[in-house]
Amino acid sequence: MERTHNEHLVHRLATLRDRIDAGMDRREFLRTLVTGGYALGVAKFLGVDDFLAAGDGEVPIVTGLVRSDPDDPWSIEERVKYVPAEWYAAVEKALELNERLARTAFTGYLGSAVVPGSYESATATVSVGVSTDAESIRETVEGLFEGVSLQMETIIDVEDIEEGPEDLEPRLAGSVSMDDVPSGVACQTAESIATLGPALYDPSSRQELFVTAEHAFAGGATPSRDQLSLPVENAETVDLGAVEYAHPTEDIAAVAPYGGTAPSNSIDSPSPARVRGQFTRLGLADLVARGEKLEKVGAVTGHTTGKIQGIDAVTCFTDDFCRYGQIRWGGEMDLTDGDSGSVSFHSDPEGEDRDVLVAGFNNARTWWPGQSYVWGVAAYKITEEHGYHF
Structure with missing residues (x-):
């Protein structure tokens, strides 16, 4: 019997270990991985030893970029985990088709997201939001989705943006020292209040930067002119x-310190939290597969937790362009005006008790009937586009 696309991919992945030699050079190794079914963005982080250590039916993935020394922001190393080859094949197929769907941008397309299944199910779903008849669009695109579930949702009244509650006071920093400006508290632009994110690091310039939402600056942030x-x-x-x-597409503004105070990797959460790094795209998929939740601390709504509803999402609800590499999580009550700029995070499974890894930024929430989640750009997308990391 002829194999399906997914079965063929699983077979190629499962036999990769037999085609890898400890003495092969890096170029040959990467070529072997890509022809074996790995996405290049995943393969570049892996080494020969990672594959030689894999068990039968397993493949290695990189789940996080983590500091080996918590006090050294430049000591980044990859965190590797072994997962079922069938699950990886399903997720990669869904990611590929989600990207193709976004490129097609058919009439009525408002966005889409990948929802990985559990490791036991070895499945993945692509959830698609449309402004027109969902069934007619399903007939158009379903042929692209062999081996991946397709969930279509019709969204109405997207234009009517609801304002958040007006009676909530933002959480202010209690005190400030040279090296302790925790994230999760209010920061201020000339026009509005937002939430201060944890320290963002730029390897190209070795800068340690403050960060918040770019849309907190009226008309967009202007480098060297606008202040935080x-x-x-x-x-x-x-x-x-x-x-x-200033990066309006990702909705982040990175701010160079004047020198009196410095960014901090601490989060002002109910339990002490220290940012140790960030999740990769597949690290987020792993969290979904295990049913894990994300947390956030906003300047207005404070500390909340919620389920991840989609990864590698495309959002075309606002502005005249689409945003890529987004996370959908929690519910619309987890974010309100003044919370933008906060980050979603999860405890570091291999770190100390207070260590966390950043999933992404929180930039907006749903305001239309039928859906309820927070969305924002994932940390991995910021690294891919601009090189910054947490």
Whole structure:
């Protein structure tokens, strides 16, 4: 009997170990992985030893970029995990088809996301939001989705943006020191309040940067001109720095410190939290497969947790362009005005008790009937596009 595409991919993945030699050079190794069914973005992080150590029916994936030394932001190393080859094949197929769907951008397309199944199910779903008749579009695209479930949802009234509650006061920093400006508290632009994110690192310049939502600056952030400040409880507002980089598509503004205070990798959460690194795309897929939840600390709604509803999402609900590499998680009550700029995170499974890894930023929430989640750009997408990391 002829194999399906997924069965053929699983076979190629499962036999990769037999085709890898400890003495092969890097170029030959990468060529072998890509022809064996690995995405190049995944393969580049792996080494020969990772495959030679895999068990039968398993393949290695990189789940995180983590600091080996918590105090050294440049000591980044890959975190490797072994997963069932069938599950990896299903997820990679769904990611590939989600990307193809976004490129096609058919009439009525508002976005889509990949929802990995459990390791036991070895499945994945692509969830698609449309503004027109879902069934007619299903007939158009379903042929592309062999081996992947397709979930179509019709979305109406997208234009009517609801305002968040107006009676909530933002959480302010209690005090400020040279090396302790925790994330999860309010920061301030000339026009509005947002949430300060944890320290963002730029390997190309060796800069340690403050970060928040770019849309908090009216009309968009302008580098070198716009400034970010920190309201402090029972004290004067502290000027943090000037915008160094503005990325409206990802909705982040990176701010270079003036020197009086420095960014911190701590999060002002109910339990002490220290950012140790970030999840990769497949690291997020692993969290979904295990039913794990994300957390966030916003300046207005504070600490909340929620289920991951989709990864590698495409969002075309706002502006005149689509946003890629998004996370959907939690519910619309987990975010309101003033929470933008906060990050979603999860405990580091191999770190110390207070260590966490960042999943991504929180930039917006649903406001239409039938769906309820927070969305924002994933940390891996920021690294891919601009090189920054947590």
